[in-house]
Amino acid sequence: MIYLDNAATTYPKPDAVIQAMDYANKNLAVNAGRGAYHFAREASKVIADTKNKIRNIISADRTASVIFTPSITIALNEVIHGMKWMPGDVVYASPYEHNAVARTLNAVQSSCGIKIKLLPVNQDTLEIDVEKIKYEFSQDKPKAVFCTHVSNVTGYILPIHDIFTEAKKYDAITVLDSAQSLGLVNVNAQELNADIVAFAGHKTLYGPFGIGGFVNVNNISLEPSIYGGTGSDSLNLQMPDDKELGFEPSSMNIVAVNGLNAALSELNQSKLLDKEQKLTNYLIEELRKIPEIKLHLPSDLTQHVGIVSFTINGMVSEDVGTILDEDFDIAVRTGYHCAPWIHEIINDKKSLGTVRIGLGQFTSKEDIDELVKALFEFV
Amino acid sequence: MIYLDNAATTYPKPDAVIQAMDYANKNLAVNAGRGAYHFAREASKVIADTKNKIRNIISADRTASVIFTPSITIALNEVIHGMKWMPGDVVYASPYEHNAVARTLNAVQSSCGIKIKLLPVNQDTLEIDVEKIKYEFSQDKPKAVFCTHVSNVTGYILPIHDIFTEAKKYDAITVLDSAQSLGLVNVNAQELNADIVAFAGHKTLYGPFGIGGFVNVNNISLEPSIYGGTGSDSLNLQMPDDKELGFEPSSMNIVAVNGLNAALSELNQSKLLDKEQKLTNYLIEELRKIPEIKLHLPSDLTQHVGIVSFTINGMVSEDVGTILDEDFDIAVRTGYHCAPWIHEIINDKKSLGTVRIGLGQFTSKEDIDELVKALFEFV
Numbered sequence: 001m002i003y004l005d006n007a008a009t010t011y012p013k014p015d016a017v018i019q020a021m022d023y024a025n026k027n028l029a030v031n032a033g034r035g036a037y038h039f040a041r042e043a044s045k046v047i048a049d050t051k052n053k054i055r056n057i058i059s060a061d062r063t064a065s066v067i068f069t070p071s072i073t074i075a076l077n078e079v080i081h082g083m084k085w086m087p088g089d090v091v092y093a094s095p096y097e098h099n100a101v102a103r104t105l106n107a108v109q110s111s112c113g114i115k116i117k118l119l120p121v122n123q124d125t126l127e128i129d130v131e132k133i134k135y136e137f138s139q140d141k142p143k144a145v146f147c148t149h150v151s152n153v154t155g156y157i158l159p160i161h162d163i164f165t166e167a168k169k170y171d172a173i174t175v176l177d178s179a180q181s182l183g184l185v186n187v188n189a190q191e192l193n194a195d196i197v198a199f200a201g202h203k204t205l206y207g208p209f210g211i212g213g214f215v216n217v218n219n220i221s222l223e224p225s226i227y228g229g230t231g232s233d234s235l236n237l238q239m240p241d242d243k244e245l246g247f248e249p250s251s252m253n254i255v256a257v258n259g260l261n262a263a264l265s266e267l268n269q270s271k272l273l274d275k276e277q278k279l280t281n282y283l284i285e286e287l288r289k290i291p292e293i294k295l296h297l298p299s300d301l302t303q304h305v306g307i308v309s310f311t312i313n314g315m316v317s318e319d320v321g322t323i324l325d326e327d328f329d330i331a332v333r334t335g336y337h338c339a340p341w342i343h344e345i346i347n348d349k350k351s352l353g354t355v356r357i358g359l360g361q362f363t364s365k366e367d368i369d370e371l372v373k374a375l376f377e378f379v
Numbered sequence: 380m381i382y383l384d385n386a387a388t389t390y391p392k393p394d395a396v397i398q399a400m401d402y403a404n405k406n407l408a409v410n411a412g413r414g415a416y417h418f419a420r421e422a423s424k425v426i427a428d429t430k431n432k433i434r435n436i437i438s439a440d441r442t443a444s445v446i447f448t449p450s451i452t453i454a455l456n457e458v459i460h461g462m463k464w465m466p467g468d469v470v471y472a473s474p475y476e477h478n479a480v481a482r483t484l485n486a487v488q489s490s491c492g493i494k495i496k497l498l499p500v501n502q503d504t505l506e507i508d509v510e511k512i513k514y515e516f517s518q519d520k521p522k523a524v525f526c527t528h529v530s531n532v533t534g535y536i537l538p539i540h541d542i543f544t545e546a547k548k549y550d551a552i553t554v555l556d557s558a559q560s561l562g563l564v565n566v567n568a569q570e571l572n573a574d575i576v577a578f579a580g581h582k583t584l585y586g587p588f589g590i591g592g593f594v595n596v597n598n599i600s601l602e603p604s605i606y607g608g609t610g611s612d613s614l615n616l617q618m619p620d621d622k623e624l625g626f627e628p629s630s631m632n633i634v635a636v637n638g639l640n641a642a643l644s645e646l647n648q649s650k651l652l653d654k655e656q657k658l659t660n661y662l663i664e665e666l667r668k669i670p671e672i673k674l675h676l677p678s679d680l681t682q683h684v685g686i687v688s689f690t691i692n693g694m695v696s697e698d699v700g701t702i703l704d705e706d707f708d709i710a711v712r713t714g715y716h717c718a719p720w721i722h723e724i725i726n727d728k729k730s731l732g733t734v735r736i737g738l739g740q741f742t743s744k745e746d747i748d749e750l751v752k753a754l755f756e757f758v
Contacts, residue, residue: 001418008410009630018404021634025397029588030710031387037700037710039380070449070589073607073629099613100629103606106616202630209408209632210449210589226605227482228452229717234478234732237485237719250452250479251388251581253588253635255400321416331409331416338608340616353613 002330002367007152007180007307007337007358009202009209013263020262021208024255032252033231043254050257053264058178058197058215059188065216065243068252072179072200072212073100074226078247079175079196079214080104082222087113089143092136092167094119094128094158095341096151101177102340105146115140119147119163121345125299126154130162142172149181153339153354154346155280155307156298157185164193173220179203183267184276184306189217196220201256204306206361207263210256219243272361276306279359279368283308286372292379296346296354309337309346309354312379317351324355328374332357381709381746386531386559386686386716386737388581388588392642399641400587403634411631412610422633429636432643437557437576437594438567444595444622449632451558451579451591452479453605457626458554458575458593459483461601466492468522471515471546473498473507473537474720475530480556481719484525494519498526498542500724504678505533509541521551528560529583532718532733533725534659534686535677536564543572552599558582562646563655563685568596575599580635583685585740586642589635598622651740655685658738658747662687665751671758675725675733688716688725688733691758696730703734707753711736 003011024046032043051066060066069075080101085108093101095118105116117140120132145167150157164174176194178187184204189197198214201207216222224239228249233240240246281301287293287310296309312320321334335353336343348354357371382390403425411422430445439445448454459480464487472480474497484495496519499511524546529536543553555573557566562584568576577593580586595601603618607628612619619625660680666672666689675688691699700713714732715722727733736750 001416003409003418005409005416005419009408011409013404013408018401021404022397022401025392025400025587029388029392030382030384030390031712037380037384037704039382039710040384070453070632071607071629074449074453074605077605077607098608099616100607103608103616103618103628107606208404209630209634226453226456227486228450228456228479229477229482231717234715234717235719235722237478237482239482249482250450251588253449255588256632325416331418333410336613338610338613340614343614 002370004357004359004363004367004371005331005333006360006363007356008333010204010206010360012362013208014206014266016262016266017207017259021255021259024258028254028258032254046254046261047252047257050261050264053261054199054215057182057187057264059190060215060217063219065219066213067216067244067247068211068213068257070210070212070253072198075198075212075214076100076177077104078225079198079222080108081225083144083173084223085112085114089114090117090140091115091144091146092117092119092142093146094148095121095345096148096153096156096158096339097146097341098148098152098177098179099338099340101146118341123345126156126296126346127298127300128159128163130159133163133166137166137170141170142167144173144175146175146177148177148179149187150185150305151342152180152307153309153337153342153356154296154298155304157303157305160192160194168193180307183269184272186269189215201260205260205263205267207260208256210253211260216243273305275361276359279363279365280305280308282365283357283359283368286368290375290379293375296348306359308357311348311351311354315351317353317355320355323378324374328370330371330374381749383736383738383742383746383750384710384712385739385742386735387712389583389585389739391741392587393585393645395641395645396586396638400634400638403637407633407637411633425633425640426631426636429640429643432640433578433594436561436566436643438569439594439596442598444598445592446595446623446626447590447592447631447636449589449591451577454577454591454593455479455556456483457604458577458601459487460604462523462552463602464491464493468493469496469519470494470523470525471496471498471521472525473527474500474724475527475532475535475537475718476525476720477527477531477556477558478717478719480525497720502724505535505675505725506677506679507538507542509538512542512545516545516549520549521546523552523554525554525556527556527558528566529564529684530721531559531686532688532716532721532735533675533677534683536682536684539571539573547572559686562648563651565648568594580639584639584642585645586639587635589632590639595622652684654740655738658742658744659684659687661744662736662738662747665747669754669758672754675727685738687736690727690730690733694730696732696734699734702757703753707749709750709753
């Protein structure tokens with residue numbers, strides 16, 4: 001099988017990650033930090049070490065809280081439900097957001113009467129219009145701004161620095177969704193002006209399922225919204241007043257944490273980015289040779305990496321995926337990719353969403369050649 | 380090391396579980412059900428098969444929804460936040476509840492004005508007083524009743540059938556927390572009159588961290604409270620109207636699911652129960668030989684299994700744990716065990732909680748002998 005669904009989850013994982021999980025399963029899989037015994041403390045050390053590696057990769061300092069959650073979805077729920085919303089608060093989100101942000105904000109809109117506004121995108125370039133943002137923020141001041149770093153639909157690298165710098169002029173809370181960027185594109189939280197960076201273990205970081213989280217870089221005040229045991233302050237019916245533990249109820253998945261730790265040790269970001277950019281450019285070049293294919297790309301391809309979406313006139317995207325799977329053993333992803341807003345702009349509803357090619361560190365030029373050959377055969 | 384903290388998490392796991400996870404990591408770790416390719420469908424089949432095994436073990440029929448979550452804590456949050464609470468609603472909980480229930484109910488009390496009442500426990504027997512429950516329910520009608528099956532502090536098996544049968548006379552929603560029972564003590568949801576059974580993968584089921592959930596046996600109406608992508612109905616800003624998917628945002632942790640699947644295949648409940656009951660009785664017998672030790676047990680030891688808590692007059696429990704760890708390499712758990720209410724009743728605050736011995740299928744008679752020998756040395 002040729003696996004081109006790395007935007008859903010990177011596969012395979014590096015050997016070191018699989019080995020670290022197997023090791024943890026056999027030697028470390030106890031309830032960390034909740035026992036008075038050395039074994040449990042060893043597990044706690046692994047967690048602390050992994051959190052430090054997360055701080056390092058986003059250039060956060062030692063005072064930044066790192067919260068581990070079972071997924072970036074849970075992390076974004078904790079961030080969004082944790083903010084003190086008032087009716088009429090204006091929150092901006094890029095139209096590239098995933099449903100982990102979009103549906104959660106929508107729920108807060110229903111319950112608290114906040115106002116969700118989408119950042120303006122130029123229909124022709126498929127890029128964020130920063131000048132328009134300046135105007136919109138001045139007209140309707142942002143309380144918070146949510147932005148994904150790399151679109152999981154088009155691979156577009158959003159101009160986070162420009163957007164968040166503008167947001168900071170209004171003291172808005174800035175939240176970066178780095179699911180498709182961390183480990184691949186440089187994320188420097190301070191330089192980007194990001195207050196909170198949410199991350200997924202199992203995507204561009206090449207870690208396992210079961211671990212994600214968020215870094216509260218500037219220690220923004222949040223309230224817990226998921227409750228449970230924390231192995232501490234147990235007689236207190238409220239979550240402990242602790243910027244990490246207060247958001248980490250239930251037993252820590254030490255097996256997944258150890259896998260993530262290995263992934264972070266293995267990571268060679270600049271090598272990865274270089275490789276994926278070359279592959280992405282090659283893929284685009286080759287796909288452009290097929291006249292029936294319409295690519296949905298940002299105009300400036302220097303701000304793009306790893307993910308390419310296309311539609312074929314007269315074909316439903318799912319059918320393209322099925323043919324690639326059944327006749328050519330090529331795995332791609334089709335449909336709306338859990339991103340509810342952007343499809344209006346890229347105008348792909350006739351095809352019921354796009355065919356998405358997600359590249360990864362184990363993708364080869366030959367994989368792309370096979371894909372393009374297959375497409376030439378049936379398109 | 381002698382591991383006696385199985386109530387926190389069972390350790391080690393059966394070889395089959397570790398192997399199943401390693402296999403999944405290498406061969407199955409893609410985004411299930413969200414791709415159009417055969418590999419993703421294979422992962423979906425494993426999930427469906429595991430859900431069937433969960434239905435079987437609690438004797439639920441095929442129409443019961445099984446929701447997989449990253450932990451039983453998330454599951455209980457979804458159940459509690461998912462109910463339609465009205466100010467003044469009366470919810471009963473056993474005083475043996477874990478903070479996954481207690482703190483979550485407390486949050487709903489703050490936000491919605493519900494009234495939490497604890498089921499009466501006899502101070503001498505440390506057992507639920509079913510006769511008093513009948514009276515209390517008649518005076519203050521229950522909207523919902525939450526009960527843990529086996530106390531994670533005392534090992535007491537609560538009279539679930541009696542409690543829930545009484546609750547059902549008032550059409551209350553009955554929720555069973557089976558974290559410390561499923562796989563060890565028989566759980567027949569229909570016989571117990573349980574509407575919802577929440578479960579943890581990594582405790583008495585001998586599965587891994589990262590997978591838990593709840594079975595909505597009688598398809599009680601719940602609203603989603605955690606939002607995200609579901610790989611379906613993606614343009615809809617609300618969670619899909621689906622009794623399983625609507626509560627399963629984010630990528631499924633197929634590695635943990637495959638581990639749980641293997642655990643369920645391996646499980647020999649009656650053999651386990653028989654072994655653990657004998658070990659528990661032996662442990663109690665031996666501990667009773669040490670006069671300084673006070674055991675916190677239910678009077679009727681036929682309704683007890685696997686967990687024994689004790690205090691030592693004049694000693695802080697944590698110190699007992701530290702000595703056992705440092706001088707004897709024996710791992711136990713000390714403190715309040717994330718159970719906020721029961722300590723008032725067992726009256727262990729002078730010792731700052733109990734020393735808890737959690738037995739498991741890999742515990743031997745010799746382990747218990749070592750523990751008792753150690754206690755004799757320093758108590």
